[in-house]
Amino acid sequence: MQTHELTLVVNGEERCARVAANATLLDVLRDHLDLTGAKNGCNMGECGACTVLVDGRPVSSCLTMALAVEGRRITTIEGLAGDGRLHPLQQAFLDHGAVECGFCTPGMVLTAKALLDEVPEPSEEEIRVYLRGNLCRCTGYAKVVEAVVAVIGSLGEGCRA
Amino acid sequence: MSDDFTTVGRRLPRIGGRGKVTGEVRYVADLHLPGMLAAKLLRSPHAHADVVRVDAAAARQLQGVRAVLTPADVPDVLLQDEEIADARALAGKARFAGDEVVAVAADTLALAEQALELVEVEYAPLPALLTVAAALEEGAPLIPPPEVSATNSLVHPARTTRRDWGDVDRGFAEATRVYDESFSFGCVQHVPLEPKAFVARWRDGMLDVWATLQRPFIARHIVADALGLPESSVRIRVPYLGGAFGSKSESTRFVTIVALLARLAGRPVKLVLTREEDMLARTRPAHDVRLRIGVQDDGSFAAVHYSLAIRSGGYNLCHSTSAGPNVRTLFRSPSCRYEAESVYTNHPPAGQMRGVLDTFASFAVATTADRIAQDLGYPDPFAFYHAHHVRPGDDCGTVVDADGVTCSSCGLDECLDRAREASGWDGLWKGWDTPVRVDDGRRVGIGVSGFVHDSGLPWVVTGAVLSLNMDGTAQFLTPVTDLGNATVTTQTQVVAEASGITFADIRPVFADTAVTPVDPVGQVGSGSAHVRSLAAKQAGEDARRQILERASAHLGVPAGELDLADSVIVEKARPDRTPLTLKALMAETGHGMRSVVGSATAVCPHFPEKAFNWGAHVALVEVDTDTGDIRVLRYVAAHDVGRALNPAVVESQIQGGVVQGLGVALTEELAFADDGTPRNLNLWDYKILTAADVGDVVPLIVETGDHLSAYGAKGFGEAPLVGTPGCIANAVRNAIGVAFTELPITPEKVLKALGKLPA
Numbered sequence: 001m002q003t004h005e006l007t008l009v010v011n012g013e014e015r016c017a018r019v020a021a022n023a024t025l026l027d028v029l030r031d032h033l034d035l036t037g038a039k040n041g042c043n044m045g046e047c048g049a050c051t052v053l054v055d056g057r058p059v060s061s062c063l064t065m066a067l068a069v070e071g072r073r074i075t076t077i078e079g080l081a082g083d084g085r086l087h088p089l090q091q092a093f094l095d096h097g098a099v100e101c102g103f104c105t106p107g108m109v110l111t112a113k114a115l116l117d118e119v120p121e122p123s124e125e126e127i128r129v130y131l132r133g134n135l136c137r138c139t140g141y142a143k144v145v146e147a148v149v150a151v152i153g154s155l156g157e158g159c160r161a
Numbered sequence: 162m163s164d165d166f167t168t169v170g171r172r173l174p175r176i177g178g179r180g181k182v183t184g185e186v187r188y189v190a191d192l193h194l195p196g197m198l199a200a201k202l203l204r205s206p207h208a209h210a211d212v213v214r215v216d217a218a219a220a221r222q223l224q225g226v227r228a229v230l231t232p233a234d235v236p237d238v239l240l241q242d243e244e245i246a247d248a249r250a251l252a253g254k255a256r257f258a259g260d261e262v263v264a265v266a267a268d269t270l271a272l273a274e275q276a277l278e279l280v281e282v283e284y285a286p287l288p289a290l291l292t293v294a295a296a297l298e299e300g301a302p303l304i305p306p307p308e309v310s311a312t313n314s315l316v317h318p319a320r321t322t323r324r325d326w327g328d329v330d331r332g333f334a335e336a337t338r339v340y341d342e343s344f345s346f347g348c349v350q351h352v353p354l355e356p357k358a359f360v361a362r363w364r365d366g367m368l369d370v371w372a373t374l375q376r377p378f379i380a381r382h383i384v385a386d387a388l389g390l391p392e393s394s395v396r397i398r399v400p401y402l403g404g405a406f407g408s409k410s411e412s413t414r415f416v417t418i419v420a421l422l423a424r425l426a427g428r429p430v431k432l433v434l435t436r437e438e439d440m441l442a443r444t445r446p447a448h449d450v451r452l453r454i455g456v457q458d459d460g461s462f463a464a465v466h467y468s469l470a471i472r473s474g475g476y477n478l479c480h481s482t483s484a485g486p487n488v489r490t491l492f493r494s495p496s497c498r499y500e501a502e503s504v505y506t507n508h509p510p511a512g513q514m515r516g517v518l519d520t521f522a523s524f525a526v527a528t529t530a531d532r533i534a535q536d537l538g539y540p541d542p543f544a545f546y547h548a549h550h551v552r553p554g555d556d557c558g559t560v561v562d563a564d565g566v567t568c569s570s571c572g573l574d575e576c577l578d579r580a581r582e583a584s585g586w587d588g589l590w591k592g593w594d595t596p597v598r599v600d601d602g603r604r605v606g607i608g609v610s611g612f613v614h615d616s617g618l619p620w621v622v623t624g625a626v627l628s629l630n631m632d633g634t635a636q637f638l639t640p641v642t643d644l645g646n647a648t649v650t651t652q653t654q655v656v657a658e659a660s661g662i663t664f665a666d667i668r669p670v671f672a673d674t675a676v677t678p679v680d681p682v683g684q685v686g687s688g689s690a691h692v693r694s695l696a697a698k699q700a701g702e703d704a705r706r707q708i709l710e711r712a713s714a715h716l717g718v719p720a721g722e723l724d725l726a727d728s729v730i731v732e733k734a735r736p737d738r739t740p741l742t743l744k745a746l747m748a749e750t751g752h753g754m755r756s757v758v759g760s761a762t763a764v765c766p767h768f769p770e771k772a773f774n775w776g777a778h779v780a781l782v783e784v785d786t787d788t789g790d791i792r793v794l795r796y797v798a799a800h801d802v803g804r805a806l807n808p809a810v811v812e813s814q815i816q817g818g819v820v821q822g823l824g825v826a827l828t829e830e831l832a833f834a835d836d837g838t839p840r841n842l843n844l845w846d847y848k849i850l851t852a853a854d855v856g857d858v859v860p861l862i863v864e865t866g867d868h869l870s871a872y873g874a875k876g877f878g879e880a881p882l883v884g885t886p887g888c889i890a891n892a893v894r895n896a897i898g899v900a901f902t903e904l905p906i907t908p909e910k911v912l913k914a915l916g917k918l919p920a
Binding site: 001020030034035036037038039040041042043044046047049076077078080081086090091093094095097099100101102103104105106109127128129131132133134135136137138139140141142143144145 | 172174175177178179180181182183184185186187188190191193271351352353354355356401402403404406433435436644645646647809810812813815816817818819820821843844845849851852853854855857858
């Protein structure tokens with residue numbers, strides 16, 4: 001397999017890797033950059049555990065070809081907390097018991113962030129619809145929705161991507 | 162309940178939570194060791210076939226391929242245990258479509274996949290046996306090896322079961338009405354978000370394994386035996402698990418394969434299952450049920466007969482005994498017969514899943530009880546449950562219990578009352594066969610289920626150690642794994658409460674077979690909050706006693722006059738005296754004193770009394786009679802958990818379990834083609850529910866304070882799923898007058914029942 005030099009801006013830092021032409025963004029994050037927060041739950045874009053933000057928009061990194069996002073701005077869960085302080089969504093997930101096994105959590109938090117960046121005051125219905133691509137088998141979603149609701153209005157501009 | 166606890170009963174944040182929201186926590190698939198190889202398995206396309214010939218020469222020659230294993234390379238590895246399995250590490254005969262035949266380890270996953278394409282396997286297909294009748298037919302080919310079983314019936318005493326309590330025949334003869342119902346349940350899958358993953362490394366003759374297992378000790382026992390090693394030379398560590406629900410109960414074949422590959426290659430090996438492979442590796446089996454209930458005119462039971470026939474799949478992993486509690490422990494009956502036949506079929510291996518087969522026993526009993534209550538003129542289902550459920554002191558043991566076992570506590574009445582009130586039942590219920598409302602094609606119905614489930618199994622034994630450090634902090638060594646349900650957190654709350662050491666000062670070390678006490682059976686049967694809490698509590702109390710002895714010698718005050726709470730020692734009679742912190746005690750007494758190590762072992766209390774957990778659910782559903790869609794409008798779930806060790810965790814267990822149960826009720830079923838090939842091994846076609854599919858589930862916690870357990874806590878993690886499908890079916894019956902006897906209740910089945918589609 002032919003390999004290519006790839007440059008991405010991951011969590012604000014320029015990162016380079018030599019990757020196979022068919023490598024997905026998820027492969028690159030996990031295998032080349034040791035960013036294992038994005039999970040491989042199904043490898044077909046159905047579970048949402050691999051969700052990362054590309055230029056602020058949530059994508060299934062398992063379905064995104066790495067070379068197609070050359071030079072783009074990638075946000076992974078590892079890039080969300082700043083200076084040892086959790087992002088308000090991360091804190092709310094902890095405070096509201098929205099984390100159980102935690103395998104869906106990185107994708108869920110990033111999707112919720114994208115929602116709040118797009119729609120600052122979503123209804124509960126909007127939250128549920130927006131999160132439907134992120135499967136969770138532990139919580140039944142109630143506390144996840146609670147956590148997102150709790151953050152509404154508290155996100156200052158500084159927290160936006 | 163009294164609330165004079167410092168740690169138990171508090172909504173403490175879960176241990177590991179911060180690492181989970183930052184992505185720092187490493188699950189097994191996230192581990193990387195220097196020189197590590199990637200493994201991949203070649204699987205049989207046939208549901209039933211002899212493997213005639215395997216030619217892996219070309220694969221072995223591919224550059225970057227470091228180890229190849231075929232069935233001929235692992236002739237002696239028979240994974241067998243009286244509780245679990247009969248499998249060789251690789252299948253010389255395919256027993257389901259997807260059975261593992263060849264394993265390779267290579268420098269990269271892509272190379273491993275390429276190597277498998279070079280392997281030639283010649284199969285001699287056999288008829289795929291996909292029903293109980295086909296498997297038991299005279300002359301049917303044998304699925305297991307002849308040395309394991311001479312028939313396709315699982316004749317193991319723990320699996321093919323018949324047990325009678327009282328005189329069942331007389332009971333039916335004396336009954337004034339007999340209900341005789343048949344049910345059919347499809348095959349479902351756990352779908353934890355994390356697929357199974359395994360890492361193995363050999364060093365100095367020791368095997369190191371990191372694995373997604375909820376029963377690491379039994380896995381070590383079997384794998385060590387298979388590899389001819391002492392258990393002390395096999396170390397299995399289980400980091401945080403991304404959910405399990407029973408799917409990570411038995412994975413000894415995978416552990417053995419990665420261990421053999423790593424030994425052959427002389428390098429660490431990682432195997433991560435794909436979603437498709439993970440769904441194949443373990444399922445809850447399809448089974449057919451016949452339930453007969455004989456009742457008297459007042460509705461009391463005279464006899465119950467529950468019989469089930471289980472399609473257990475190609476490997477012997479399913480406990481036919483596990484439909485227990487809702488058959489005999491829910492309603493009083495002077496006689497009962499439990500009869501189960503578990504049969505090898507050419508389906509993927511069936512095993513345990515949250516609620517095991519009791520989910521379906523609950524469905525059968527709760528839907529039949531609903532009809533009995535109606536037929537006998539009860540005003541509503543609540544009245545029937547209140548009148549006839551088992552009470553503490555009743556002889557009500559299940560098929561796994563000794564004769565004469567009684568129930569130690571029962572909070573069903575309170576669960577029913579609270580669920581009734583919180584759901585607004587009295588303002589909604591219009592009577593039997595009368596929907597709550599009808600709005601064009603939409604009919605709204607309401608229903609109830611009452612149920613009971615295990616709080617630990619009789620054979621669960623465990624241990625715990627609390628070891629104090631020189632600065633007053635401590636390590637808590639516990640065999641439990643962190644499945645996702647915060648067991649490590651709640652166990653640490655228990656040991657903190659009992660020891661008097663501050664929760665935050667205790668560092669749990671969990672699920673490491675080289676470090677923690679042995680826990681042979683592992684996490685099955687909702688045992689942790691009950692049995693493992695007993696060990697944690699006693700280990701904590703043991704450490705506390707030793708700390709107070711040390712303080713007594715230091716202060717010159719008798720130990721009995723001292724108290725320790727939140728890592729502070731006070732003199733009970735002189736609370737004004739400056740308290741001594743544990744840290745100060747350790748500093749002031751120096752390092753020459755005897756170490757503080759609290760330890761305990763515990764056995765599940767199971768005779769003459771045994772703890773069960775109880776619950777009552779109410780569902781309000783809307784059935785669209787044009788599309789067949791069922792929408793859940795309101796769901797209230799009350800659970801008697803004895804005592805909530807951490808209410809936030811209990812609520813989440815309830816909400817998550819109910820949503821899983823809604824999937825079993827409405828959408829989830831693994832489908833197979835006529836040749837036994839699975840048809841929907843992915844999350845597009847096997848539908849688990851999303852945030853948009855469900856609304857809020859209202860969790861209600863009932864605390865009865867069971868006297869057999871630590872702080873009154875009972876295990877209950879499986880129960881929220883157990884009670885859900887029956888509740889939904891009863892609500893649907895109230896809406897459209899149809900009593901469904903098959904799960905899931907899909908739109909297609911609804912429309913057929915309404916005559917809008919041909920049956």
